[in-house]
Amino acid sequence: MESKQAILQALRSKPIDEQPAPSLQQNWAATPNASDTFEKMVAAVGGNCMRVRNIQDGLAKLSELPCYADAKKICSLVEGVEKADVSLDDIADPHDLEDVDVAIVRGEFGVAENGAVWLTDSGVKHRVIYFIPQHIIVLLGAEQIVHNMHQAYERLRFEQAGFGVFLSGPSKTADIEQSLVIGAHGARSLHVLLLENDGA
Amino acid sequence: MKSKTYELCEFLTDVVQVEKLAVQFPHRVGYHQSCHGLRELRLGAASELMPPPDDAAVGNNESKTHRLLRMVEGLELVTLERSDECCGFGGAFAVGEEAVSCMMGQDRIADHQQAGAEVIVANDMSCLMHMDGLIRRQKQNLPVMHIAELLAGNKLPRNGKTQP
Amino acid sequence: MTHGVSDHPQKAAEFIADSQRAHWHDGALWFVRDKRDAAARSVPEWEQLRETAKQIKAHSLSRLPDYLEEFERKATALGAQVHWARDAQEHNEIVYGILKAGGVRRVVKSKSMLTEECHLNPFLEQHGIEVVDTDLGERIVQLRQEPPSHIVLPAIHIKKEEVGDCFHEHLGTEAGATDPAYLTEAARQHLRERFMQADAGITGVNFAIAETGGFVVCTNEGNADLGVSLPKLHIACMGLEKIIPRAADLGVFLRLLARSATGQPITTYSSHFHGPRADGALHIVLVDNGRSALQQSEEHQRALSCIRCGACLNTCPVYRRSGGHSYETPVPGPIGSILAPSRDPGKYASLPFACSLCGSCTDVCPVKIDIHHQLLTWRRELAESGHLDWKKRWSMRLAGVVLGRVWLYRFAGKAMRTVMPLLPRFLKYNPLNAWGKQRELPPMPRKSFREQYRRRHGK
Ligand code: SF4
Numbered sequence A: 001m002e003s004k005q006a007i008l009q010a011l012r013s014k015p016i017d018e019q020p021a022p023s024l025q026q027n028w029a030a031t032p033n034a035s036d037t038f039e040k041m042v043a044a045v046g047g048n049c050m051r052v053r054n055i056q057d058g059l060a061k062l063s064e065l066p067c068y069a070d071a072k073k074i075c076s077l078v079e080g081v082e083k084a085d086v087s088l089d090d091i092a093d094p095h096d097l098e099d100v101d102v103a104i105v106r107g108e109f110g111v112a113e114n115g116a117v118w119l120t121d122s123g124v125k126h127r128v129i130y131f132i133p134q135h136i137i138v139l140l141g142a143e144q145i146v147h148n149m150h151q152a153y154e155r156l157r158f159e160q161a162g163f164g165v166f167l168s169g170p171s172k173t174a175d176i177e178q179s180l181v182i183g184a185h186g187a188r189s190l191h192v193l194l195l196e197n198d199g200a
Numbered sequence B: 001m002k003s004k005t006y007e008l009c010e011f012l013t014d015v016v017q018v019e020k021l022a023v024q025f026p027h028r029v030g031y032h033q034s035c036h037g038l039r040e041l042r043l044g045a046a047s048e049l050m051p052p053p054d055d056a057a058v059g060n061n062e063s064k065t066h067r068l069l070r071m072v073e074g075l076e077l078v079t080l081e082r083s084d085e086c087c088g089f090g091g092a093f094a095v096g097e098e099a100v101s102c103m104m105g106q107d108r109i110a111d112h113q114q115a116g117a118e119v120i121v122a123n124d125m126s127c128l129m130h131m132d133g134l135i136r137r138q139k140q141n142l143p144v145m146h147i148a149e150l151l152a153g154n155k156l157p158r159n160g161k162t163q164p
Numbered sequence C: 001m002t003h004g005v006s007d008h009p010q011k012a013a014e015f016i017a018d019s020q021r022a023h024w025h026d027g028a029l030w031f032v033r034d035k036r037d038a039a040a041r042s043v044p045e046w047e048q049l050r051e052t053a054k055q056i057k058a059h060s061l062s063r064l065p066d067y068l069e070e071f072e073r074k075a076t077a078l079g080a081q082v083h084w085a086r087d088a089q090e091h092n093e094i095v096y097g098i099l100k101a102g103g104v105r106r107v108v109k110s111k112s113m114l115t116e117e118c119h120l121n122p123f124l125e126q127h128g129i130e131v132v133d134t135d136l137g138e139r140i141v142q143l144r145q146e147p148p149s150h151i152v153l154p155a156i157h158i159k160k161e162e163v164g165d166c167f168h169e170h171l172g173t174e175a176g177a178t179d180p181a182y183l184t185e186a187a188r189q190h191l192r193e194r195f196m197q198a199d200a201g202i203t204g205v206n207f208a209i210a211e212t213g214g215f216v217v218c219t220n221e222g223n224a225d226l227g228v229s230l231p232k233l234h235i236a237c238m239g240l241e242k243i244i245p246r247a248a249d250l251g252v253f254l255r256l257l258a259r260s261a262t263g264q265p266i267t268t269y270s271s272h273f274h275g276p277r278a279d280g281a282l283h284i285v286l287v288d289n290g291r292s293a294l295q296q297s298e299e300h301q302r303a304l305s306c307i308r309c310g311a312c313l314n315t316c317p318v319y320r321r322s323g324g325h326s327y328e329t330p331v332p333g334p335i336g337s338i339l340a341p342s343r344d345p346g347k348y349a350s351l352p353f354a355c356s357l358c359g360s361c362t363d364v365c366p367v368k369i370d371i372h373h374q375l376l377t378w379r380r381e382l383a384e385s386g387h388l389d390w391k392k393r394w395s396m397r398l399a400g401v402v403l404g405r406v407w408l409y410r411f412a413g414k415a416m417r418t419v420m421p422l423l424p425r426f427l428k429y430n431p432l433n434a435w436g437k438q439r440e441l442p443p444m445p446r447k448s449f450r451e452q453y454r455r456r457h458g459k
Helices: A002-011 A034-044 A055-062 A149-155 B008-015 B035-040 B056-061 B064-071 B098-114 B125-137 B147-151 C008-017 C019-041 C046-062 C064-077 C088-101 C113-117 C120-126 C136-143 C160-171 C180-197 C223-229 C249-261 C291-295 C301-305 C311-315 C317-322 C333-343 C360-364 C371-384 C390-403 C405-422 C449-456
Strands: A048-052 A074-076 A102-106 A109-111 A116-120 A135-141 A162-167 A189-195 B028-032 B119-122 B144-146 B155-158 B161-163 C081-085 C106-109 C130-133 C200-203 C207-209 C214-219 C233-239 C269-274 C281-287
Touching: A002 C064, A002 C081, A002 C291, A034 A048, A034 A189, A048 A055, A055 A135, A055 A189, A109 A135, A109 A149, A116 A135, A116 A149, A149 C249, B008 B064, B008 B147, B028 B064, B028 B098, B028 B125, B035 C360, B064 B147, B098 B125, B098 C008, B098 C019, B098 C317, B119 B125, B119 B147, B125 B144, B144 B147, B144 B155, C008 C019, C008 C317, C019 C249, C019 C311, C019 C317, C046 C064, C046 C249, C046 C301, C064 C081, C064 C281, C081 C088, C088 C120, C088 C233, C088 C281, C106 C120, C106 C180, C106 C223, C113 C120, C113 C233, C120 C130, C130 C136, C136 C160, C136 C180, C160 C180, C180 C223, C200 C223, C207 C249, C214 C223, C214 C233, C214 C249, C223 C269, C291 C301, C291 C333, C301 C333, C311 C317, C311 C333, C311 C360, C333 C360, C333 C371, C360 C371
Parallel strands: A048 A189, A074 A102, A102 A135, A135 A189, B028 B119, B119 B144, C081 C281, C106 C130, C106 C200, C200 C233, C233 C281
Antiparallel strands: A109 A116, A116 A162, A162 C269, B155 B161, C207 C214, C214 C269
16 A cells, blocks of 8 residues: 555655647558458468358358368367267366366457457356367457457457457467477467358 | 758758759769768658658658769669668767667668668768768778769769868 | 676677577567557447556556555455565565465466566475466476566567477477477477366456456466466466456457557457365455656656566567566566666666667557657666766767767768878777677768858859
8 A cells, every 4th residue: 555655755845747649540541441451461461261151150160171181189168069079068167178178169259450359258158268278279250350450449448357459360479589480388289260151 | 040940951952952962973872871861851752751652752661862872973872671760869868878889880781781772861860970980890892982972073982082 | 687787788799699680580570560559440430449447557657556545355255365565575475375375386377477587486386386477488488497578479589490409308398399289289288287286276367357356367378267267276476567447348458458568359368367266266466666766756657557468579660679587687688677776777778778769659558658768768778877887877878979960961960070080090990889890870971061161152
């Protein structure tokens, strides 16, 4: 408490003229076509984006992905995934998710300019499921793509406790001589299935 | 004061508004953009800044001097790998940080050499003095010229001597 | 790190003595600068974003105490515990206190320049707590027992052969291995174990949002997220200046940050934390450590706008050629040379002079800090407060008098033209004359231009 008062006092010891906050409603450029740009940007950040007609086609598409086909342990937050054998709600300790090979999750929306997908822990018992699996597959409605980060934040409200992440591509590092290596600590690959008709 | 002083090239392009120059200089020229001219006087577009794409006037890292040099007959501007990196003069820096200053100068010179320049031209005497000092110590053959000398019609200096 | 007075010219000269390596270092960073240029060019409103970011930061700093209080209120309402630390010592004690109360023995930490600044690792280690830096670059320098040399690329000064040797020694990789993919995989396996064993995770903070009480952490590797979503305890350490007013301001900053830092459109993970996990605890430590003094300084307040993107380091012709360690401060390069003397002017007096005033940093900075002008201001302030040693004063004077453009030609020139040609070479080129070590002095025309002009025009 003492330190708090001391710091605030130090910050207020001299009056400082208030500088106006700029408006964020500016003429920010839109991308030519949000979902096309998004698709391109996911690839540019090391991921892979595929268009499918609907959720059924998306689920069918899964078996074409080597990471899914080879997976021993799959945790899905999406209904109807045949091979899913880990249920998040049955897991008490997040450490037990260590050997999950593939997680299949739902994205809320995507951002065209940087290929990021917004994921949250709302209704998700262990948020580590976004970070611990070897591979991650995101299902996302093609309608849910915004052009840029300004539009992204227009969609977001942070009124309650919770966690959210913009995930742009798989985990990566270039800490050894600037050589890009995919798969640092998080997912080694990221697939986005873009649903043209999202029934959800 | 400020509004009445111009840098030479600025004066020629903005006030006199020259469109043509009766000067010949049939050589490959490496143009060194001095930082003071570039980032204080804003005689050109620094490579760090991103002008809106439709602002062609300052696009492409072009400066007022570039425009003048393009009017000189026979002159070929070489393309540097680093269009506007500092040469390392920097006043007190040249002696206070001697090692870095000289390495910066060497690197600039090497860039002009790899680009095939026959002469380094700049608007700033200090940059030239610094680079010329390095070049002459190493007994290399790469003359330097002030832009005013070139625009005044001087020839390419040979053996370190200016030729009016 | 030495505890004496930093001597940048000396350290830089040592770095440059290995010319090949210095050029390799310069090239590696120029490559990053190039990627930044391409990324910035792809955003049509780049300059507009920079201007907006600058204004947001100026606004936040002008109302900093109010926003800090608002942040604390909101964060507390979300279930986080907020702590205030006046200096590095208090910060370290708070963090240790939380860990001790939680019975923590092993900690994983993601990149945080603030904890570097506070020397948190040695403090915790002294108290028997194992701290593992989980960012790959930071882990490399930690194993090599040296400080990071860059705020975004901590191991940019290290060659892959050296990483191979280091991992061979500590992680048991094959001798002589140099393949970055192989080495990264080895680090992944090694650090997975540490993540699994950790009792707590420490992160830095990139942005803290006053209106929501949340904060954002940006990484590419996912190490921050892995580190705080396994153990139940998360401690986030942040400098006071990280506050921004609105969540929507992030739209501006996240567009600028990664593009400026590495040329990516956004970092792989931009994680937004609002309150603790359902079964966990979240502590946020707000640290002053000299920041309030900067905020109160009209000259240097703007330096607090820094979002630590590292672009000014990458573009700095001096940093690229002298290496991060030559600055002997946690934040090196142009911005570090403004921040360090504010903490200890005596120790860091040489840093504002490690600059040719080219101004590239100012133009590259995503929040438009007038970096090189601030360095110039520091030079004046250091001279006025008597923090310059005789060598610096002497070399400033020499440069000021002899090299100061007009003087050379008008006044000194005339005397020199008469005297210089008569002087033996060893008098002109000696160890006291730093100009002449690698450079010739300008040739002296027999008559100055002014004299020639007068003669020709009969004046
Ligand atoms: S001063 Fe500017 S360019 Fe340098 S690290 Fe900070 S934000 Fe980036």
